[in-house]
Amino acid sequence: MPEPLVMERLLASGAAQQEVVLLHGWASSREVWRPLLRALRPWANITLLDLPGLGGEGEALDLEALLQAILDQAPSRAVYIGWSLGGQLATLLAAKHPQRVLGLVSLASNPRFTADKDWPGVDPQHLQKMSEELQRAPERTLRRFEALQVMQQGPSSLIKDLAACRGTASEGLSLGLQWLASLDNREILATLQQPQLHLLGAEDALVPASLEPVLSSLLASSLNAEVLLVSGAGHALPIQSAQSVAEKIQSFLSEQALLGAPSLPASRINKSAIADSFSRAAASYDSVASLQRDVGKQLLRSIESLELQPRRVLDLGCGTGFFQPALRQRFPQAHYVGLDIALGMLSYARRQHDPNGSWLAGDAEQLPLAENSVDLVFSSLAIQWCQQPEALFAELGRVLRPGGLCVFSTLGPKTLHELRSAWAAVDSHQHVNQFLSADDLLAANQAAGKQALRLQPKMFRLHYGKVRELFDELKTLGARNMNKGRSAGLTGRKQLSTMMQAYEGFRQEGLLPASYEVYFGVLEKQ
Numbered sequence: 001m002p003e004p005l006v007m008e009r010l011l012a013s014g015a016a017q018q019e020v021v022l023l024h025g026w027a028s029s030r031e032v033w034r035p036l037l038r039a040l041r042p043w044a045n046i047t048l049l050d051l052p053g054l055g056g057e058g059e060a061l062d063l064e065a066l067l068q069a070i071l072d073q074a075p076s077r078a079v080y081i082g083w084s085l086g087g088q089l090a091t092l093l094a095a096k097h098p099q100r101v102l103g104l105v106s107l108a109s110n111p112r113f114t115a116d117k118d119w120p121g122v123d124p125q126h127l128q129k130m131s132e133e134l135q136r137a138p139e140r141t142l143r144r145f146e147a148l149q150v151m152q153q154g155p156s157s158l159i160k161d162l163a164a165c166r167g168t169a170s171e172g173l174s175l176g177l178q179w180l181a182s183l184d185n186r187e188i189l190a191t192l193q194q195p196q197l198h199l200l201g202a203e204d205a206l207v208p209a210s211l212e213p214v215l216s217s218l219l220a221s222s223l224n225a226e227v228l229l230v231s232g233a234g235h236a237l238p239i240q241s242a243q244s245v246a247e248k249i250q251s252f253l254s255e256q257a258l259l260g261a262p263s264l265p266a267s268r269i270n271k272s273a274i275a276d277s278f279s280r281a282a283a284s285y286d287s288v289a290s291l292q293r294d295v296g297k298q299l300l301r302s303i304e305s306l307e308l309q310p311r312r313v314l315d316l317g318c319g320t321g322f323f324q325p326a327l328r329q330r331f332p333q334a335h336y337v338g339l340d341i342a343l344g345m346l347s348y349a350r351r352q353h354d355p356n357g358s359w360l361a362g363d364a365e366q367l368p369l370a371e372n373s374v375d376l377v378f379s380s381l382a383i384q385w386c387q388q389p390e391a392l393f394a395e396l397g398r399v400l401r402p403g404g405l406c407v408f409s410t411l412g413p414k415t416l417h418e419l420r421s422a423w424a425a426v427d428s429h430q431h432v433n434q435f436l437s438a439d440d441l442l443a444a445n446q447a448a449g450k451q452a453l454r455l456q457p458k459m460f461r462l463h464y465g466k467v468r469e470l471f472d473e474l475k476t477l478g479a480r481n482m483n484k485g486r487s488a489g490l491t492g493r494k495q496l497s498t499m500m501q502a503y504e505g506f507r508q509e510g511l512l513p514a515s516y517e518v519y520f521g522v523l524e525k526q
Contacts, residue, residue: 006050011391014042019075025084032165039246055167079103104196111185149235195224195256201233279344281478296380310375317382321349365391377406384411389444400525412517422503463511
């Protein structure tokens, strides 16, 4: 049984309105889609695949086996977007599995790649010559192919961009050329029932612009089919014209009612408010962060005996950079990267620590890091502020190298249960931040991908003489009530007094407890 295709799953950065599968072209890889992702991810869950026979990693498969392997990795129902030869594969899938393929979008793709009578395309003899040259001098052949995609319609840097997207496996490329020479999907396209959009580069040397009227004529009887020319663009549409292509795709899918109601629940928390609050608290944070230090130190102890020798360590939610010195001391050969969503925290961290170090502003659910680029992620009391745990774990799985680890601590739902109970005596509004349970985290990780997660709970308790001391500490930390279910109005003096009286019921030995449920987690990428 062949190995599964190399797959990357990226969840929508906003409310997901559709599943999208991206299929690259010949001599390429899933990297060719990177420029499009920023414009697609606000509304789409995306599945990226590397395709053997087209340059992707893995054992070369015959055509039917490859189509089945794509389906095995793809969502049960999705819109398929294919570039060049990937468009022909998407067309075959749409015809064979209409219940799985909701819509078809092709970029710089010809249903019959080779010219035939009145059908525009590549001279079959040129394709045969290219196949022969591939056997003799594969590197030179691929460089010429990349140059042909650019021609005179783009800057020379575009050739470098294409080369960077080139697939790593060249063994199966001859098979892909055979498919380009033999596939003829014209009759299939003319009879497809699903909506279909075909985008062509006006300056494409491989799929000529003269295809547009011929293809439009072929699809004239299809009410939900559209063929559009992208001006000034060549064959490398996903790279050269990413924004224009993304806008046309979104507009077409919207017109065809393929962008459904958001599938993600409403946000639990206001993420921009989190960033602003912690930014304002940066200078005072460490002065009151006793719990954060205790939890972080315990997390550090958990990695003391690790045999892992990381090349890159990511401090996710680094805050003021408090744990940078300890991580640098524990892994002196590793490159440290501190990342936080709060710009004020990062600015403070740069001033307090190495200003020339790697300090990145970023969201844990959309990490600005390459795939397989991190060996160890350290994250202490940060990920509880994430609102899409499946996206979080998918991103961790994406950036970790195989065998890499993420050690983290996060708050559980029993956190500040005394304060929550006291507020319940006043009204039904949500006055205390609500955090995810262990079951929620485990389920999100299972849905995200192939990584093992272990969780260990532990209760921490701080004690105060007055409720006001707890309030002042939370304010100084920047850990205010971020939930969108909180009351929009001001809390009156009578309500506050009622809450404080209710909290007094928890007083023991003269002190008021504040409990924090902490999960210590270890995530290992398989």
